[in-house]
Amino acid sequence: MSVVYERVALIGLGLIASSMFWAMKRGGLAGEVTGFARSAETRDTAREIGLCDRVCDTVAEAVEGADLVVLCVPVGVMGSVAAEVAPHLKPGATVSDVGSVKADVLAQVGPHLPDHVHFVPAHPLAGTEHSGPRSGFASLFEHRWTILVPPEGTDRAATDRLRTLWEGFGAFVDEMEPEHHDLVLAVTSHAPHLIAYTMVGVADDLRRVTDSEVIKYSAAGFRDFTRIAASDPTMWRDVFLSNKEATLEVLGRFTEELFALQRAIRQGDGDHLHDYFTRTRAIRRGIIEAGQDTDAPNFGRAGPKP
Amino acid sequence: MSVVYERVALIGLGLIASSMFWAMKRGGLAGEVTGFARSAETRDTAREIGLCDRVCDTVAEAVEGADLVVLCVPVGVMGSVAAEVAPHLKPGATVSDVGSVKADVLAQVGPHLPDHVHFVPAHPLAGTEHSGPRSGFASLFEHRWTILVPPEGTDRAATDRLRTLWEGFGAFVDEMEPEHHDLVLAVTSHAPHLIAYTMVGVADDLRRVTDSEVIKYSAAGFRDFTRIAASDPTMWRDVFLSNKEATLEVLGRFTEELFALQRAIRQGDGDHLHDYFTRTRAIRRGIIEAGQDTDAPNFGRAGPKP
Numbered sequence: 001m002s003v004v005y006e007r008v009a010l011i012g013l014g015l016i017a018s019s020m021f022w023a024m025k026r027g028g029l030a031g032e033v034t035g036f037a038r039s040a041e042t043r044d045t046a047r048e049i050g051l052c053d054r055v056c057d058t059v060a061e062a063v064e065g066a067d068l069v070v071l072c073v074p075v076g077v078m079g080s081v082a083a084e085v086a087p088h089l090k091p092g093a094t095v096s097d098v099g100s101v102k103a104d105v106l107a108q109v110g111p112h113l114p115d116h117v118h119f120v121p122a123h124p125l126a127g128t129e130h131s132g133p134r135s136g137f138a139s140l141f142e143h144r145w146t147i148l149v150p151p152e153g154t155d156r157a158a159t160d161r162l163r164t165l166w167e168g169f170g171a172f173v174d175e176m177e178p179e180h181h182d183l184v185l186a187v188t189s190h191a192p193h194l195i196a197y198t199m200v201g202v203a204d205d206l207r208r209v210t211d212s213e214v215i216k217y218s219a220a221g222f223r224d225f226t227r228i229a230a231s232d233p234t235m236w237r238d239v240f241l242s243n244k245e246a247t248l249e250v251l252g253r254f255t256e257e258l259f260a261l262q263r264a265i266r267q268g269d270g271d272h273l274h275d276y277f278t279r280t281r282a283i284r285r286g287i288i289e290a291g292q293d294t295d296a297p298n299f300g301r302a303g304p305k306p
Numbered sequence: 307m308s309v310v311y312e313r314v315a316l317i318g319l320g321l322i323a324s325s326m327f328w329a330m331k332r333g334g335l336a337g338e339v340t341g342f343a344r345s346a347e348t349r350d351t352a353r354e355i356g357l358c359d360r361v362c363d364t365v366a367e368a369v370e371g372a373d374l375v376v377l378c379v380p381v382g383v384m385g386s387v388a389a390e391v392a393p394h395l396k397p398g399a400t401v402s403d404v405g406s407v408k409a410d411v412l413a414q415v416g417p418h419l420p421d422h423v424h425f426v427p428a429h430p431l432a433g434t435e436h437s438g439p440r441s442g443f444a445s446l447f448e449h450r451w452t453i454l455v456p457p458e459g460t461d462r463a464a465t466d467r468l469r470t471l472w473e474g475f476g477a478f479v480d481e482m483e484p485e486h487h488d489l490v491l492a493v494t495s496h497a498p499h500l501i502a503y504t505m506v507g508v509a510d511d512l513r514r515v516t517d518s519e520v521i522k523y524s525a526a527g528f529r530d531f532t533r534i535a536a537s538d539p540t541m542w543r544d545v546f547l548s549n550k551e552a553t554l555e556v557l558g559r560f561t562e563e564l565f566a567l568q569r570a571i572r573q574g575d576g577d578h579l580h581d582y583f584t585r586t587r588a589i590r591r592g593i594i595e596a597g598q599d600t601d602a603p604n605f606g607r608a609g610p611k612p
Contacts, residue, residue, distance in 0.1 A: 076576075100526075125526040128603030129590070135603070144525050174522075184519050187509050189526035194571075195505055196530075198564045200586040203493050206559065213490050215592040216480075219450050220406075220431040220495035221534050223599045224502075228527050230590035233583035240571045240579060251568055253512065255561070258504045262557055265500075265546045270382075273546060277539035280506040284435070284536035286521040293529045297434030297441075299605040 004165045005094075006031040009066035011059060011081060013037040013046050014232075015127060016098045017072035018136025021051055023169040026138040030165075036062035037133070045133045063088040068162070070122075071097035071109070076238035079108030091116040094158050098124055100185060100235070102149045102178040104242035110151065118158035121149045123181065124171060125189070131232040142170030143291055149178050186246035190239055191254060193228050194247065197236075200229040310471045311400075312337040315372035317365065317387060319343040319352050320538075321433060322404045323378035324442025327357055329475040332444040336471075342368035343439070351439045369394040374468070377403035377415070382544035385414030397422040400464050404430055406491060406541070408455045408484040410548035416457065424464035427455045429487065430477060431495070437538040448476035449597055455484050492552035496545055497560060499534050500553065503542075506535040 008030045010017040017035065024030040035052030036059050037043050046055045056062035063069050063085050073081050078099055089095065095117055099105045102121055113119050126144035128135065146166045150159045163173045176184070203214045203222060214222065240247055264272040288295045314336045316323040323341065330336040341358030342365050343349050352361045362368035369375050369391050379387050384405055395401065401423055405411045408427055419425050432450040434441065452472045456465045469479045482490070509520045509528060520528065546553055570578040594601045 125523050127526070130603050145522055147523075172522075180514075184515050184523055185526060187512060187515050188520055188523045188528040191508075192505055192527040192531055194567060195501060195564070196527075197583055197586050198560060198567055199498055199501055200589050201582055202497075202556065202560050202563050204585065204589055205563075206493060206556070208486075209490050209493050211589065211592065214494055214589065215596050215598065216451055216478075217431050217453075217490055217494045218593045218598050220433070220491060221498040221502075222494040223593050224530055224534055225498055226586070226590040226593055226599070227605060228530055229583075229586040231583075233580050233587070236583050237576050237579040241574055241576055244571055244574075248568060248571060250508065250512070251564070254504060254508050255564070257508050257511075258501070258557070258561070261500060261504055262554060265550055265554060268547055268550075270543050270547055273543040274539050276507055277503055277535075277537075277542055279510065280503050280532070280535040281539070283506055283510055283517065283520065284532040286517065287524045287529050287532055290521050292521065292524050293532070294608050296608060297436050299533060300608050302600045302602060302606045 002028065003031055004029045004161060004168060005068040007066045007068070008033045009062045009069045010035045010052065010072055011062065011069065011085060012072035013042050013051060013133045014072060015131050015135045015140075016124060017070070018051050018133050019126075019138065019140035020070065020072070020136075020169070022136055022138035023141060024165075027168045029168045034062040034066065042133050049134060051133055051136070059084045060088045065090055066093055068094050068096065068165070071095070071099070074235050074238045075099040075101050075105060075242045076234075078105050079112065082109040082112040086112045086114060089114060089117050092118075094118045094120055094162060096120050096122050096162055098122060100189065100239045101243040102181045106149070106151060106178050118155050119151060120154060120159050120162045121178075122162065122166070123147045123149070123185070124166070126171075127231075129227045129230040131235070139170065141166070144171055146171040146173050147181055148173060148175045149181055150175065182243050183246045183249075186243060186250045190243055190247045191250040193231065193236060194240065194251065195254065196225040196229040199225050308334065309337055310335045310467060310474060311374040313372045313374070314339045315368045315375045316341045316358065316378055317368065317375065317391060318378035319348050319357060319439045320378060321437050321441045321446075322430060323376070324357050324439050325432075325444065325446035326376065326378070326442075326475070328442055328444035329447060333474045335474045340368040340372065348439050355440060357439055357442070365390045366394045371396055372399055374400050374402065374471070377401070377405070380541050380544040381405045381407050381411060381548045382540075384411050385418065388415040388418040392418045392420060395420060395423050398424075400424045400426055400468060402426050402428050402468055404428060406495065406545045407549040408487045412455070412457060412484050424461050425457060426460060426465050426468045427484075428468065428472070429453045429455070429491070430472070432477075433537075435533045435536040437541070445476065447472070450477055452477040452479050453487055454479060454481045455487055456481065488549050489552045489555075492549060492556045496549055496553045497556040499537065499542055500546065500557065501560065502531040502535040505531050
């Protein structure tokens with residue numbers, strides 16, 4: 001592969017930024033990659049592990065001369081970080097982000113950016129339950145989708161160039177309207193995360209069942225929820241607050257359906273339950289056939305500790 | 307290891323029975339193991355793959371002379387299967403089961419059993435989303451808990467012998483009261499399964515987001531739910547109908563908590579969300595430290611298809 005951007009600046013150095021860095025290096029997709037993080041501890045870690053060609057102590061230094069600037073910070077601070085970045089942007093540069101919510105990011109970031117740059121928001125649908133600068137790895141985006149959300153009138157060449165970068169990471173790339181993105185993600189990500197957090201919180205909070213029992217007996221299903229409920233709290237707080245409408249809409253539908261199933265249980269309506277549980281198997285098959293999950297039992301979890 | 311039971315009969319030949327068979331053979335824990343399944347197709351499959359030393363066409367034949375008879379059928383038919391088994395039981399035999407609900411199984415099965423046998427219900431907290439005679443494997447129970455629920459007055463030696471068998475499979479063994487078992491399992495298994503089924507059903511049913519979108523973008527969290535929502539519909543229908551009270555109690559608490567979080571989202575109460583999401587991380591750590599799940603990102607899922 002060849003260099004897509006001569007100079008890339010990563011603002012924020014967590015799971016996504018660090019995975020982007022390793023993927024750029026592996027693929028030879030960028031010349032120099034600079035990085036900035038608000039916390040001195042994160043910058044120290046980045047220097048220690050060789051994350052970024054140059055770790056900068058200021059946003060200005062990181063952004064200066066960059067052809068691509070990627071905001072990799074929680075959605076709640078995208079606006080203020082964009083305001084900091086804006087004065088230092090090189091004419092013709094592309095600004096992107098990796099936030100999990102798009103309409104709100106467009107509204108927050110767009111107004112700060114000068115006319116002489118291109119703004120192409122992006123959302124890689126990939127991640128793990130781990131966070132921070134040490135958690136990234138080059139293959140994170142492979143065979144996963146990245147959604148680009150260019151505002152109307154965005155330069156086609158700027159969008160295509162960013163697409164080339166993501167394809168260089170091994171990602172599949174789609175383009176979408178911001179509102180539709182936010183609804184789709186409310187279904188496939190935001191509502192499931194809130195539900196998982198809720199279930200884990202409830203288990204932790206029941207007086208008649210101890211935490212030790214919950215932990216010992218978690219392999220009966222519960223443990224599957226705990227993975228996504230271990231995701232970064234700041235990131236997820238911001239996601240829910242900035243994708244409020246769509247998340248609440250999906251949760252409303254979820255609650256309706258849950259009540260219908262509870263009523264079926266209470267009334268002993270086995271047919272309703274059986275039909276519902278049969279239908280849900282098809283989606284799993286679709287996901288496996290699309291290469292988005294493994295068919296190995298239990299996700300192919302590694303065996304127990306020796 | 308040495309033989310724990312000379313003759314074992316497995317009634318029902320799905321995931322759990324087939325895993326028990328392979329684990330008995332691997333460990334040399336049983337002499338002859340017979341098997342019975344209602345469906346001729348399942349019996350044919352069992353014969354084809356060598357599941358059981360002898361596959362029988364009738365319950366009577368399978369049970370005759372057995373020292374241990376294990377009912378491995380959905381909870382909803384435990385009573386009727388016990389009635390079939392009862393006349394053929396050898397004096398001094400032990401009857402057990404592997405049902406996910408215990409109070410109801412005790413109530414259904416107990417009355418059918420003659421005084422000259424021991425009844426030691428059991429529940430192995432292990433499984434996968436796959437089902438049927440081909441889905442078993444010898445290591446399924448390793449480092450997982452099996453809960454024994456002997457009724458008051460059960461012969462100690464009979465319980466200890468069954469414990470020895472399960473420990474021979476590599477399982478950890480606990481004893482519990484049936485009602486407490488059912489509440490603990492409502493938290494760690496039954497409510498999570500219903501919630502996963504509900505979320506998958508909702509995603510399948512939203513008009514403004516297509517199934518193809520749900521499938522493509524599932525790696526953002528949703529796919530974790532689809533594994534347990536692909537579990538056997540008949541087994542799970544029966545679980546909910548026979549552990550009604552405890553499941554509805556836990557779902558009631560879940561709904562309360564979900565409403566509180568929805569309100570926090572609506573009102574923009576970020577602190578409430580952040581605190582809640584921080585608390586839930588600790589349970590995940592506990593589960594990993596207890597060896598009940600892997601710390602590898604994304605459950606250590608195998609990489610994408612080539």
